[in-house]
Amino acid sequence: LSDRLGGVFDRLTKQGALSEDDVRTALREVRVALLEADVSLPVARDFIKAVERKATGQSVTRSVTPGQQVVKIVHDELIAVLTGEGDPGALRIDNAPAPILMVGLQGSGKTTTTAKLAKRLKERDRKKVLMASLDVNRPAAMEQLQILGQQIGVDTLPIVKGEDPVAIARRAKTQASLGGYDVYLLDTAGRLHIDADLIAQAAQVRDAVNPRETLLVVDGLTGQDAVNVATEFDDKIGVSGVVLTRMDGDGRGGAALSMRAITGKPIRFVGLGEKMDALETFEPDRVAGRILGMGDIVALVEKAQQTLEAEQAERMMKRFQKGQFNMNDLKMQLEQMMKMGGLQGMMQMMPGAGKMAKQMDEAGLDDKILRQQVALINSMTKMERANPQLLQASRKKRIAAGAGMDVADLNKLLKMQRQMSDMMKKMGKMGKGGMLKQAMK
Numbered sequence: 001l002s003d004r005l006g007g008v009f010d011r012l013t014k015q016g017a018l019s020e021d022d023v024r025t026a027l028r029e030v031r032v033a034l035l036e037a038d039v040s041l042p043v044a045r046d047f048i049k050a051v052e053r054k055a056t057g058q059s060v061t062r063s064v065t066p067g068q069q070v071v072k073i074v075h076d077e078l079i080a081v082l083t084g085e086g087d088p089g090a091l092r093i094d095n096a097p098a099p100i101l102m103v104g105l106q107g108s109g110k111t112t113t114t115a116k117l118a119k120r121l122k123e124r125d126r127k128k129v130l131m132a133s134l135d136v137n138r139p140a141a142m143e144q145l146q147i148l149g150q151q152i153g154v155d156t157l158p159i160v161k162g163e164d165p166v167a168i169a170r171r172a173k174t175q176a177s178l179g180g181y182d183v184y185l186l187d188t189a190g191r192l193h194i195d196a197d198l199i200a201q202a203a204q205v206r207d208a209v210n211p212r213e214t215l216l217v218v219d220g221l222t223g224q225d226a227v228n229v230a231t232e233f234d235d236k237i238g239v240s241g242v243v244l245t246r247m248d249g250d251g252r253g254g255a256a257l258s259m260r261a262i263t264g265k266p267i268r269f270v271g272l273g274e275k276m277d278a279l280e281t282f283e284p285d286r287v288a289g290r291i292l293g294m295g296d297i298v299a300l301v302e303k304a305q306q307t308l309e310a311e312q313a314e315r316m317m318k319r320f321q322k323g324q325f326n327m328n329d330l331k332m333q334l335e336q337m338m339k340m341g342g343l344q345g346m347m348q349m350m351p352g353a354g355k356m357a358k359q360m361d362e363a364g365l366d367d368k369i370l371r372q373q374v375a376l377i378n379s380m381t382k383m384e385r386a387n388p389q390l391l392q393a394s395r396k397k398r399i400a401a402g403a404g405m406d407v408a409d410l411n412k413l414l415k416m417q418r419q420m421s422d423m424m425k426k427m428g429k430m431g432k433g434g435m436l437k438q439a440m441k
Ligand code: GDP
Pocket: 104, 105, 106, 107, 108, 109, 110, 111, 112, 113, 190, 244, 245, 246, 247, 248, 249, 270, 271, 272, 273, 274, 278
């Protein structure tokens, strides 16, 4: 995906100013990226529409580059959708004993998550926790929870064979009260698919204990399916939050976006492995970055937005539109690059960096050269900077000497300025976006 967004970026920077069409083109790529991350189709579509509205409404001339701005808007919107109300890690566990019901399909990670959560409640919240397995379907399911309980030092309800789930739930409730537990976690049985039986059973359990939290455990790798599961469980049982498991894998976590968008339920935790402490509070920005797979481009944009003054940009724009690009402009561009951590620093933050880094290498460009170029410009008079075509042999000698460099170096700089000036003329009405790239050629 980095390549894909890198491509969008390239195209936009080449085109300069951000038009409605540009936004649409970029978002088409973003849409594909979302689908690749397993975001469901209708969600991806709605999301893109929302971003399109925002992007087109924004004043784009003040941005650093249009491509970056689109990516930033996409990222911000992703976070906005992913963020639920309140602290995802804060479970409602007052009024002891507080029941927490764990539901989900078989194999989604319910039992593992139940134990992880119990450990967290015990260690972080200093709660006295009881766990009970209501899984009467799968052989050894109850023992699985018992073993995990021993491992993490959390009590489990004694196993009584032949009991039905509702009876176990009631017994857990009684035991929790009598034993002075703060919280009791009920790990239910799952099926491979949602069926009426599974739902009815979970509903009975729910009615028997009236849980404070009903957490739906969903395999983060299931993508599209996850949404159907979440909708069904929420409609029939009522879900207060979602836990996404297997977020340690290769999956890009698009399920998170789908689920938030469709169910509106907060994502509370993510499972990041099989170990008992591999459970973390959900962090929207981390998942957003992962869904887009775009590295630190957002950080780059923020940094750039801080350093580039909008007014300055606008002034330059106007000049460029007239095809003017002198040494002052070039100097500003070069300084801009240095502020952003130099070329190398910028490269590292950009998708598709490999290609550009190579180009730079070939052009012999690095931070030292940037500084030398600025030194050359500094050694020119005001008039020379504004009118570089004035530079004849004697002036060149003086300038190069002043910067401690050769005339050949100055000639290179002049060539670059001429090329950029030509490019500006060609681009005509288009803006500043392309310069960075051209500057590096
Ligand atoms: P249940 O059927 O819903 O109770 O699922 P289990 O808790 O028994 O988990 C099924 C399998 O998934 C087990 O092998 C777990 O170790 C594994 N698992 C659960 N959560 C995670 C996770 O966050 N990451 C990874 N990699 N594996 C997990």
